[in-house]
Amino acid sequence: MKTSNAVGGWGRALAVMTLLWGLTAAAQVSPPMLVMTTVPVSGVASDRVIASVLDVGVSQGGTLTVTLRILAANGAVLAEITGPVTEGVPLRLSANAPSSAGVRAQLLVPPNTEALAAGVLVLERLPGGTRPVEPPPLCRIPLIYTIDPRGGTSEPTTSLSCSYLYIRS
Template structure:
């Protein structure tokens, strides 16, 4: 009888822990993210594609962990990396373009980007060893993005269109 009561006690404890764990997992919500995507850059098949995230301003002493992706024209992820960005230490990602269709860079940021003084997202595409003739798209990363500028949605991702910086020769 004591063994049966002990077994029932253990079963109740395991059931309570499973219920508590399930409620805790359900209560956790992924943090809101900001997603930036460049315009598609066309070229030739087997081009070299490099996406970079860097802080080009005076350092604020912070580190920002971001996810950088290279996407095909259809939105297929060709390459992805998650890592820190600080002044002097950019995050770069290389890929080979499968076709001549446009390739885009996509950046996922946490909601508070104040760690970057002047963050930018750059996408470069060229054939062989020659540097690209056209200047690459350079997107300004917003310093803070806490709400969806289009009215708010229940999804945890905010989409922002790139505001491009002119490059001077």
């Protein structure tokens, strides 16, 4: 009887230590994830919307895996894809706009943006299959991850075409 209690006590102690090690590993600080969102682009219902992520610079020889979304005016996800972006091989996603209200492109970028030389996010809304009337919003993917692309703070920022928000996963 004493032997089974001793073995059970060791088993419980081992279980508690394993749990504590797991919680300690989970509490490690992970690098921030960048969420970039373009300004809304309005048009006509059923317009074709195309979002693209591409590297327009000289190749750094790396690949960056990102998640690209097209969002409706109410924030609903119309389309989503996760895939690699390299120099010369963009990631594209298309959907039809549900209404004339503005749609946005959203990009979730992991912390290893050094793989891209000059990464950009572009959103185009094509009315009736023709060329867009206005130039599409263009968002620069920042290479330095600890500050925002416009100047030094870790707070969410908005430029003319994009908003940037750093989140901890």
